[in-house]
Amino acid sequence: MGWVEEKMKSTQIRQILYQAISLGMIISSALMIWKGLICITGSESPVVVVLSGSMEPGFKRGDILFLYMNKDPIRAGEIVVFNDGRDIPIVHRVIEVHEPQGTKEADILTKGDANKFDDRILYTSSQHWLQQKYITGRAVGFLPYLGWVTIIMTEKPIIKGDVFFLQASDAPICARQIMFTLDV
Numbered sequence: 099m100g101w102v103e104e105k106m107k108s109t110q111i112r113q114i115l116y117q118a119i120s121l122g123m124i125i126s127s128a129l130m131i132w133k134g135l136i137c138i139t140g141s142e143s144p145v146v147v148v149l150s151g152s153m154e155p156g157f158k159r160g161d162i163l164f165l166y167m168n169k170d171p172i173r174a175g176e177i178v179v180f181n182d183g184r185d186i187p188i189v190h191r192v193i194e195v196h197e198p199q200g201t202k203e204a205d206i207l208t209k210g211d212a213n214k215f216d217d218r219i220l221y222t223s224s225q226h227w228l229q230q231k232y233i234t235g236r237a238v239g240f241l242p243y244l245g246w247v248t249i250i251m252t253e254k255p256i257i258k259g260d261v262f263f264l265q266a267s268d269a270p271i272c273a274r275q276i277m278f279t280l281d282v
Contacts, residue, residue: 132144139164139165139166139167139235140166140167140168140235141165141166141167141179141234141235142234142235143165143179143187143234143235144164144165144166144235145162145163145164145165146162146163146165146179146187146189146235147160147161147162147163147245147248147249148160148161148162148163148189148245149186149249150210151212152189152190152210152211152212152213153177153189153190153191153210153211153212154211154212155211155212156177156191156211157177157189157237157240158242158243159249160242160243160244160245160246160249161240161241161242161243161244161245162240162241162244162245163177163179163189163237163239163240164237164238164239164240164241165179165234165235165236165237165238166235166236166238167233167234167235167236171195171204172192172195172204172206172230172233172236173192173195174192174193174194174195175191175192176191176192176236176237177189177190177191177192177236177237178190178191178192178206178208178233178235178236178237179233179234179235179236179237180208180228180232180233180234181232181234182221182222182225182228182229182232183222187234188208188217188220189237190208190209190210190211190213190217191208191209191210191211192206192207192208193207193208193209193216194206194207195207196227203229203230203231204230205227205228205229205230206227206228206229206230206233207227207228208228
């Protein structure tokens with residue numbers, strides 16, 4: 099019996115190591131893809147999720163935007179993502195570009211399509227215009243509704259825990275727990 103128990107124990111250790119290496123490879127692959135997208139697009143955040151309805155009807159809450167950033171001047175009408183020190187970047191349309199004489203940098207005024215007023219209230223207290231250095235990307239494409247997964251996992255952390263639980267245990271127990279969570 100001792101030999102069989104040792105064999106089973108070594109098999110379990112190998113399975114755990116195999117799972118750990120597989121998880122490490124998945125995480126490494128995701129990070130490499132993300133860093134590759136950053137290099138290709140020139141944007142520090144090449145993919146963002148629209149989190150509010152301020153850009154409706156053009157973009158709805160839960161849409162995924164693909165961003166690209168280059169040295170071309172930003173023009174009125176473009177949809178940009180900016181972050182001037184906030185936790186969450188903002189997706190809005192450029193409504194006016196102000197190019198002060200003698201400078202290469204343009205100042206930008208943005209507004210959400212569904213908003214009544216421009217974004218001056220969103221900028222830091224000393225700014226009436228958004229500086230171009232705060233623009234993290236320009237929207238070049240989108241996928242509708244696919245960002246809802248991110249929104250749900252952010253707003254309902256218990257579902258996030260259930261998804262991870264689903265990966266770690268058997269399906270019948272998890273399915274019941276997820277159905278219970280969604281009913282709450």
